[in-house]
Amino acid sequence: MTVAAIPTKSVRAAPSPPPGAMPLALTINGEHHRVEVDPRTTLLDLLRDHLRLTGTKKGCDHGQCGACTVIAGGKRINACLSLALQHDGDKVTTIEGLGTPDRLHPLQAAFVKHDGFQCGYCTPGQICSAVAVLGEIKAGIPSHVSADLTAPMRATNAEVRERMSGNICRCGAYSNIAEAIAEVAAA
Amino acid sequence: MKAFTYERAKSPAAAAAAVAGQPGAKFLAGGTNLLDLMKLQIETPTHLVDVQDLKLDRIEPTADGGLRVGAFVSNTALAADARVRRDYAVLTRAIVAGASGQLRNKATTAGNLLQRTRCPYFYDTNQPCNKRRPGSGCAALGGYSRQLAVIGTSDACIATYPGDMAVALRVLDAGVETIDAHGAARTILLAEFHHSPGDTPHLETALAPGELITAVTLPPPVGGHHVYRKVRDRASYAFALVSVAAIIQPDGSGRVAFGGVAPKPWRSDAADAALPEGATAVTARAFADARPTADNKFKIALATRTLAATIAQARPA
Numbered sequence: 001m002t003v004a005a006i007p008t009k010s011v012r013a014a015p016s017p018p019p020g021a022m023p024l025a026l027t028i029n030g031e032h033h034r035v036e037v038d039p040r041t042t043l044l045d046l047l048r049d050h051l052r053l054t055g056t057k058k059g060c061d062h063g064q065c066g067a068c069t070v071i072a073g074g075k076r077i078n079a080c081l082s083l084a085l086q087h088d089g090d091k092v093t094t095i096e097g098l099g100t101p102d103r104l105h106p107l108q109a110a111f112v113k114h115d116g117f118q119c120g121y122c123t124p125g126q127i128c129s130a131v132a133v134l135g136e137i138k139a140g141i142p143s144h145v146s147a148d149l150t151a152p153m154r155a156t157n158a159e160v161r162e163r164m165s166g167n168i169c170r171c172g173a174y175s176n177i178a179e180a181i182a183e184v185a186a187a
Numbered sequence: 188m189k190a191f192t193y194e195r196a197k198s199p200a201a202a203a204a205a206v207a208g209q210p211g212a213k214f215l216a217g218g219t220n221l222l223d224l225m226k227l228q229i230e231t232p233t234h235l236v237d238v239q240d241l242k243l244d245r246i247e248p249t250a251d252g253g254l255r256v257g258a259f260v261s262n263t264a265l266a267a268d269a270r271v272r273r274d275y276a277v278l279t280r281a282i283v284a285g286a287s288g289q290l291r292n293k294a295t296t297a298g299n300l301l302q303r304t305r306c307p308y309f310y311d312t313n314q315p316c317n318k319r320r321p322g323s324g325c326a327a328l329g330g331y332s333r334q335l336a337v338i339g340t341s342d343a344c345i346a347t348y349p350g351d352m353a354v355a356l357r358v359l360d361a362g363v364e365t366i367d368a369h370g371a372a373r374t375i376l377l378a379e380f381h382h383s384p385g386d387t388p389h390l391e392t393a394l395a396p397g398e399l400i401t402a403v404t405l406p407p408p409v410g411g412h413h414v415y416r417k418v419r420d421r422a423s424y425a426f427a428l429v430s431v432a433a434i435i436q437p438d439g440s441g442r443v444a445f446g447g448v449a450p451k452p453w454r455s456d457a458a459d460a461a462l463p464e465g466a467t468a469v470t471a472r473a474f475a476d477a478r479p480t481a482d483n484k485f486k487i488a489l490a491t492r493t494l495a496a497t498i499a500q501a502r503p504a
Contacts, residue, residue: 022193039193039235042222062223063290075263075292081219082293085193086237133288141267144283144423149272165423166287 024088028053029097037084044068044079047094055095055124059168066167069125069132070094076132078166095124098131106187107131110180118171126167130181133163137185155185188222189231196236199243199401200370205236207368207397214238214399216259216298219290224303229312229319243297243401246270252407255364258297258400262286262352265296274408277432280415281355287424297400300353300363300380301392304346304450305426306335317343318388328480334428337479337486339449344388345480348381348451349426355415356403357444357452358432364402367395374404381451388450411436412501417446418493429489435501439463443494445473448486466495 021036028051035050044061047053047070059067061080068079071093099105107127110116117123137153145162146153153159160181161174169177193215196202206212211233215221224230243257246268254275256265265271266282286294308314308326315324327335327345336347361377375393382390394400411434419425427447435441441462444454458473470491477487 020190020192039191040188061226063219063287066287066289069289075261076289077293078219078289081222081290083193083215083218083222083235086215086218086239088195129289136263136288139267141263142272142279142283143288144280146283149276149279150269162423163288166289 022085024085026087026089027091029093035084039083039085041084042080043070043072043077043082043084043087043092046084047079047092053094053096056128057121057124059122059125064168065122065125066129067122067125069129069167071128071132074135076129093128095128098127105131106184107180110183111177114176114180114183115173116177116180117169117173122167122169122171126164126169126177129164129167130177130184133160133181134185136163155182157182160185188225189228189233191232192234194234194236195240196238197240199238199241199366199399200368202236202238202241203366203370203397203399204368205234206399209234212236212397216295217261217293218298219286219294220298220302227310227312229303229310238399241401249404254405256296256403256405258295258402260296262291262294262296262299263288265352266291275355275359275405275413277358277413277415277434278352278355278405280413281351281417281430281432284415284417284427284430285351296352296403299350300356300400300403302350303391305349306346307331309346318346318384318391321387321389331482332480333482334426334447335480335483336449337483338453338474338477339383339451340478341384341386341388343386344384344450346384346388346450347447348449349447351415351417351427351430351446353377353381354430354432354444354446354452356405357454358434358442359409360406362404362406363400364404365394365398366401367399368397372401377403377452378454384450391450409434411441414497414501416493416497416500418489429486429493431490431493431497433462433494433497433501435462435498439502441501443469443473443497445490448474448490462498466491466498469494 018038025034057067059065063078063081070079099108142149143162145158213232215235215237243259245257247255266279314326335345362374414433417427417430430446433443444452458469461468
């Protein structure tokens with residue numbers, strides 16, 4: 001696929017480029033975007049304010065809460081601590097790209113089944129993080145609680161809790177979040 | 188955030204020249220610490236030079252049997268490297284003890300070394316801070332200092348170096364390879380990389396203006412039992428009150444460095460030499476010149492106990 005022109009809805013949504021704006025092109029949830037942004041624009045603000053992908057949430061805006069977790073270049077990151085311009089050419093997946101209300105991602109379905117949220121604000125970040133955590137375990141990336149650094153990694157309760165520690169849930173749904181992730185890990 | 192301009196450098200020397208040639212310019216690697224500080228206007232660069240295209244993201248063997256870790260290698264990639272896990276386990280352990288999975292995916296090897304202190308008075312722009320605003324004073328002296336340094340401090344600054352990775356690199360005798368604006372390369376021993384605060388706490392490292400870190404080198408493996416033990420206020424995702432990086436050989440000799448206690452990873456030859464005598468002998472030497480506050484003097488006892496647990500872990504009865 002070639003990079004397409006800005007989708008009509010994005011043209012309407014995006015603020016007019018300020019002086020000093022710089023161009024970038026990236027792919028979000030399979031859709032190509034070309035935008036011009038003030039260099040100060042974070043990936044999070046690009047997603048929410050320019051492209052109206054408001055599934056990704058702004059919690060602390062300082063990398064402490066994990067509500068803005070997205071998957072960029074195959075790796076979960078805090079979108080609030082990354083400039084949009086650092087992602088020129090990247091492929092980014094947000095919660096909108098994982099599933100839809102009609103076709104939930106298995107982790108979305110498991111969060112519903114296990115009541116893995118209360119207010120729901122941290123949930124998109126929790127789910128994006130959890131998708132990546134299961135990938136990191138499969139890839140053999142060690143964690144602080146891995147007893148043997150050279151053995152295959154397993155999605156135990158302790159491993160999942162440690163690896164999810166960058167996602168804060170103020171409602172305290174942690175037990176149910178861990179159960180949801182465990183169910184998908186075992187599937 | 189204050190306004191800035193942005194460029195992606197095409198070579199390490201070009202990046203160094205771009206930063207050296209423009210007052211207020213800074214390198215941008217992962218950005219996880221820099222952007223946080225820019226949002227708070229603690230850092231106010233006028234120009235950012237992004238180093239992601241410099242091909243500094245590889246881990247390669249060196250001719251002497253060690254490893255050269257590119258400056259842009261992510262913390263996750265470094266911790267997960269099979270050679271590091273096998274031969275430099277203390278480094279993997281230290282990295283995964285810090286931050287969160289999201290931050291480790293973005294944070295880089297060089298950026299981790301250069302992270303700023305988390306002293307609450309450095310972060311609060313309403314407070315005096317000699318590190319943030321040279322000559323303004325230190326609000327931490329006589330302030331809330333529970334998390335701050337007990338040794339290596341000065342009357343101008345009692346901030347800690349906050350990282351975990353560098354504590355392991357200190358015990359591994361790592362080197363920091365750099366290049367300057369003229370293309371000249373040099374290696375700085377990690378032991379000499381972080382400065383003591385003295386009267387100039389804003390000058391934190393041995394890097395010259397515009398000098399770019401290109402790699403961290405690890406000497407050949409030394410064997411032994413590798414342990415990184417970190418004590419913090421919660422089980423995960425918190426900075427160390429005290430941490431211990433140790434490599435302990437079967438005969439009880441070894442190396443030890445402490446984190447969370449000083450403006451730099453804290454290690455001394457005298458303390459290393461005392462390892463066979465046990466934890467109390469080590470910390471008596473390592474912290475002989477300590478100047479703790481009433482709030483943080485507990486860190487010295489905590490360091491002894493953490494080291495005792497480390498030694499027990501390395502030499503099971």
